[in-house]
Amino acid sequence: MSELDTEQYDNTPLIAAIDLGSNSFHLIVARMDHGELRPVERIGEKVQLAAGLDENNNLTEEAMERGLACLRKLGQYCSDMPDASIRVVGTNALRKARNSHEFAQRAEAVLGHPVNIIAGREEARLIYLGVAHTQSDDHDRRLVVDIGGGSTEFIIGERFEPKLLESLHMGCVSWTNQYFPDGKISARLFDEAYYSARLELLNIEHEYRNMGWQEAIGSSGSIKSIYSILAERGYEAITPEGLQKLKKELLRYKHTKQISFTGLKPDRISIFPGGLAILCAVFDSLKISRMSFSEGALREGLLYDMAGRSGHEDVRKRTMKAMQKRYHVDKKQSRRVKQHLKILLQNARKNWGLDDHDEQLVLSAAKVHEIGLDISHTQFHRHGAYILRNADLLGFNKRQQQHLAMLGRGHRRSLPLQSLFQMPKGECRRLLKLMVLLRLAILLNHQRSDYLPDYQFQVTSRKIILTFPEGWLNKNPLTQADFEQEQQYLTRAGYHLDVI
Numbered sequence: 001m002s003e004l005d006t007e008q009y010d011n012t013p014l015i016a017a018i019d020l021g022s023n024s025f026h027l028i029v030a031r032m033d034h035g036e037l038r039p040v041e042r043i044g045e046k047v048q049l050a051a052g053l054d055e056n057n058n059l060t061e062e063a064m065e066r067g068l069a070c071l072r073k074l075g076q077y078c079s080d081m082p083d084a085s086i087r088v089v090g091t092n093a094l095r096k097a098r099n100s101h102e103f104a105q106r107a108e109a110v111l112g113h114p115v116n117i118i119a120g121r122e123e124a125r126l127i128y129l130g131v132a133h134t135q136s137d138d139h140d141r142r143l144v145v146d147i148g149g150g151s152t153e154f155i156i157g158e159r160f161e162p163k164l165l166e167s168l169h170m171g172c173v174s175w176t177n178q179y180f181p182d183g184k185i186s187a188r189l190f191d192e193a194y195y196s197a198r199l200e201l202l203n204i205e206h207e208y209r210n211m212g213w214q215e216a217i218g219s220s221g222s223i224k225s226i227y228s229i230l231a232e233r234g235y236e237a238i239t240p241e242g243l244q245k246l247k248k249e250l251l252r253y254k255h256t257k258q259i260s261f262t263g264l265k266p267d268r269i270s271i272f273p274g275g276l277a278i279l280c281a282v283f284d285s286l287k288i289s290r291m292s293f294s295e296g297a298l299r300e301g302l303l304y305d306m307a308g309r310s311g312h313e314d315v316r317k318r319t320m321k322a323m324q325k326r327y328h329v330d331k332k333q334s335r336r337v338k339q340h341l342k343i344l345l346q347n348a349r350k351n352w353g354l355d356d357h358d359e360q361l362v363l364s365a366a367k368v369h370e371i372g373l374d375i376s377h378t379q380f381h382r383h384g385a386y387i388l389r390n391a392d393l394l395g396f397n398k399r400q401q402q403h404l405a406m407l408g409r410g411h412r413r414s415l416p417l418q419s420l421f422q423m424p425k426g427e428c429r430r431l432l433k434l435m436v437l438l439r440l441a442i443l444l445n446h447q448r449s450d451y452l453p454d455y456q457f458q459v460t461s462r463k464i465i466l467t468f469p470e471g472w473l474n475k476n477p478l479t480q481a482d483f484e485q486e487q488q489y490l491t492r493a494g495y496h497l498d499v500i
């Protein structure tokens with residue numbers, strides 16, 4: 001590399017991803033170089049959050065402290081990075097933990113960056129993105145399987161586009177803890193783990209077999225361990241024959257402490273039985289004859305997703321378009337609302353301290369605020385909020401999804417103040433401001449007309465002023481009545497609306 005090239009490379013901004021997995025925490029730091037990721041740092045540490053869930057699905061203090069101790073180390077690599085250059089995501093263990101919000105808050109304080117807990121199918125999408133960027137860019141359909149600590153993701157896709165996404169609640173840590181207690185190994189225990197995995201797979205095997213694939217690829221730790229062991233024995237890929245040989249050899253041991261396979265790292269030994277039982281079940285359920293391995297997975301997918309969001313690949317926009325189509329949204333009306341919402345945002349942004357993330361969130365809400373109409377006109381804002389809260393919204397993390405649902409719930413009628421006030425104070429204030437702007441943009445377009453007069457809009461801390469041409473409101477009494485009602489709603493939220 002020439003001196004000039006080196007200088008150009010060094011000036012390329014760093015991006016980073018931290019994966020708070022159920023078994024291990026991992027950090028990857030990379031640069032984008034000619035459209036490709038060039039990792040400059042990889043760090044991982046076994047934490048086993050999934051093993052720290054008590055009988056009530058709460059993370060124990062000991063488990064949280066293990067995680068925070070790891071993050072104190074990882075945080076040194078990204079403390080000075082802007083939020084836009086790093087993503088921190090939690091997966092199955094944090095999805096499952098009832099007190100995950102407590103850990104997320106403590107982790108954010110340690111890292112100085114927000115922690116996002118992502119849904120299972122969003123995790124699957126990101127895994128596929130990471131795998132796809134490590135494979136040849138062909139047109140063959142591929143199956144990707146990723147066995148994590150607490151869940152296993154299944155994706156069928158072509159090139160960079162996933163076609164089927166699923167996340168099942170079985171992982172190497174949870175399965176080992178449940179079926180191989182205290183490290184004990186036996187044929188009976190292995191069969192119980194295997195058949196329990198087969199029962200989980202019944203939910204997806206028919207649909208996945210029907211779609212089919214030309215190539216199967218595995219990713220992440222458990223499959224990497226099995227692939228590495230078989231590679232040491234001359235196998236070029238994971239096969240049913242190789243898995244059966246590993247199973248037979250595993251059952252010669254009576255305890256995980258006795259396990260000794262060339263190619264198996266020491267930190268994977270204790271959770272190896274659970275991962276092997278799951279993969280055996282996956283091969284038999286989906287009739288897989290051969291599986292290769294990819295080094296790319298969730299962390300790499302996060303980085304490519306971040307890079308893609310600056311251009312045409314933004315999956316969130318695609319998700320919103322799909323929601324509009326699925327729930328028969330009036331696209332002309334959503335465009336009208338978006339158009340006027342942008343005007344309001346432009347005028348309110350500085351005084352209300354809003355940023356690009358706020359703008360993207362509320363504009364997304366504008367696109368789908370009427371999806372509840374596809375169920376019923378009565379209380380359609382509540383129907384829409386339910387959909388947004390519970391649907392798989394690819395590209396959105398759990399917190400963003402909750403905020404979208406709250407905006408959907410609060411876009412009409414009385415403001416959901418009780419629910420808002422249960423949120424952290426900063427989130428509540430920010431979301432309330434976005435909700436007010438969305439409501440005003442919708443009221444401006446209540447008549448679903450493309451013709452509105454020029455109006456003035458300004459805000460101070462708690463005061464909002466909308467100014468229309470003289471006499472216009474008198475000629476439009478329905479709009480005037482709408483705003484009079486809105487003045488009452490906003491007064492209860494601590495805002496004063498003047499419409500003149």
